[in-house]
Amino acid sequence: MANIKLSFILNRKPYTVETDPGKRMLDVLREDLGLMGTKEGCGVGECGACTVILNGKAVTSCLVLAGQMQDAEILTIEGMSDDEIGRVIQDCFIESGAVQCGFCTPGFIMSAYALLMENPTPTRDEIRLAVAGNICRCTGYIPITDAIEKASKILAK
Amino acid sequence: MKIRNFIQVKTVEAFHEAVKAANGSIAILAGGTDVLVNGREDDVYKDCTVIDIFPIEELHGVRETENMLLIGACTTHEAISHDPLVKQYAPILAEASGAVGSLQTRNRATIGGNLANASPAADTMSALAVLHAELVIERDGEARVEPMTAIFTKPYKTNLAPNDLITTIRVPKLSPNVRYDYIKVGRRKVLSISRMTVATLLEMDDEGVVTRFDMTVGATFPRPMLFPDISAMLVGKRPTEQDILDVAKALSDKIPEIAGIRKSTVYKQPVCRNISERSLRKLCADILK
Secondary structure, eight states: OOOEEEEEEETTEEEEEEEOTTSBHHHIIIIISOOTTSOOSSSSSSSOTTEEEETTEEEEGGGSBGGGGTTOEEEOGGGGGGSHHHHHHHHHHHHTTOOSSOSSHHHHHHHHHHHHHHOSSOOHHHHHHHTTTOOOSSSOSHHHHHHHHHHHHHHHO | OOOSEEEEOSSHHHHHHHHHHOOSOEEEESSOTTHHHHTTSTTTTTTOEEEEOTTOGGGSSEEEOSSEEEEETTOBHHHHHHOHHHHHHOHHHHHHHHTSSOHHHHTTOBHHHHHHHTOTTOTHHHHHHHTTOEEEEEETTEEEEEEGGGGEEETTEESOOTTEEEEEEEEEOOOTTOEEEEEEEOSSSSSOOOSEEEEEEEEEOTTSOEEEEEEEEESSSSSOOOOHHHHHHHTTSOOOHHHHHHHHHHHHHHIIIIIOSOTTHHHHHHHHHHHHHHHHHHHTHHHHO
């Protein structure tokens, strides 16, 4: 259908784009805004690679319609370096060897960010549950869990 | 995905107006976790006006009356799984809602959408069935109430008209004495489509005599079902090990009886029998001693 004007807050900055509301939010981020950090894995909400934070909640951006971005507050991996929690999580992912091929990493970091915003001192089981909707085929998950645990400890200091 | 038009509505009245104004097919969009997956295939929504109801504030959240929980149709599974009223008065629904998909899915997917999508494998269906949940459905401003089990005709099909909107899920409050158990069988813990769910509510008096018993199996029949004959097997009795074996057998025998003999029957029938026994033994543990 014809483009409509969508206004939203993305990574703490106001944006207005004219786009097809029938697109997926993932495509608006990648194609209209050139933000390639958010990845498409499965496209059906099963792998978590396209996870972003929409109005404070981790969601898969492949299952949100562009029209639903109207007036929303969105955080993507590109906004993580402007934020202490985001920076610490990224540093801990690097230090813990939680990144191998890197394709799943933005999604994991967004899920970890959503967790630490809500629960700054999660147990290992809570961490595992918070990232259970993200699939990693390289690391075996242990370094990822370690990284998030380490980030929570650094941030708690 | 290809669509004809996109409208966001913020009130139920605005929804009814949008339906009237849309000439041609409409598709109701709530959390989008089914619509966007369906929309990947064959341009199914290309002639549709997509009406996004997720922003309707009055359809979000859980309220209570003296005897009922009133769950807004756009309440997400994650919100339901943590809601204090649901945890107190319908804990089996909190548990079933927490079993849906992943956190990312539960943060978007809604209970009303789950019902309207009518997947026989939907995790909440067996819980809503044993709770005797009812749906408030609005058409053009007129509301009606139907038992939750009455809207389903076959897998992925309901008798809802395109201008029908599920607004509220009414769940009779359980007394604190009601024991419950919900088991989901999936290929892994998270992000799995149920192979089977078993939902059980059991209430006993001080003597251990059953006063209420509802047990059903989900992801097994074409639509959610309740079995008065299964309930009658325990009501009025103090359950024994033999009763448990009999109920589990009778429930698992429903599978070939209702769904016919399918490839999965050789798996589902014994699994149903085993987990039903496990569930009932857990709920009756103090009585069986």
